Amino acid sequence: MARCPDCGGEVKYKAPFMVCMDCGLSFRRDEFEKMEKKIKQELKTAVGLSEEEKQREDREKKRSYYRWLMKREDED
Template sequence: MPVCPECGGELKFDRSRYMYVCRGCGLSLTRSEFERMSSSRRRAASKAEDEREQLRRDYLRWWLSDKK
């Protein structure tokens, strides 16, 4: 089930208007708008995950080094 980017509520597809409508806040999105927002959120989450992984590797490299 799609999730609203504004409030996290449930999005339902309104067949009469060909739009996703949030049951919580009433936000209406076309399919292309929804896909664009979803892909940008996924990219941001992926970037944050990559940064955490890089910090973990840097810390591990430091911990295993002789220069503690």
């Protein structure tokens, strides 16, 4: 079953449009498929990034802390 890219509601095919039963959004079938693909990709990217970003940020924080520590020791 197709899902509305906007609200996630049920989408029915009413030639020549796909119509969302929840919010009434309507679009052509090819547009819908394009949108669906794009949204799936964006979701994947968002999920993948957030976890990676978090770990990267953690490492960056530790690194800059050590750098700051070393610098202070140098100065003393």
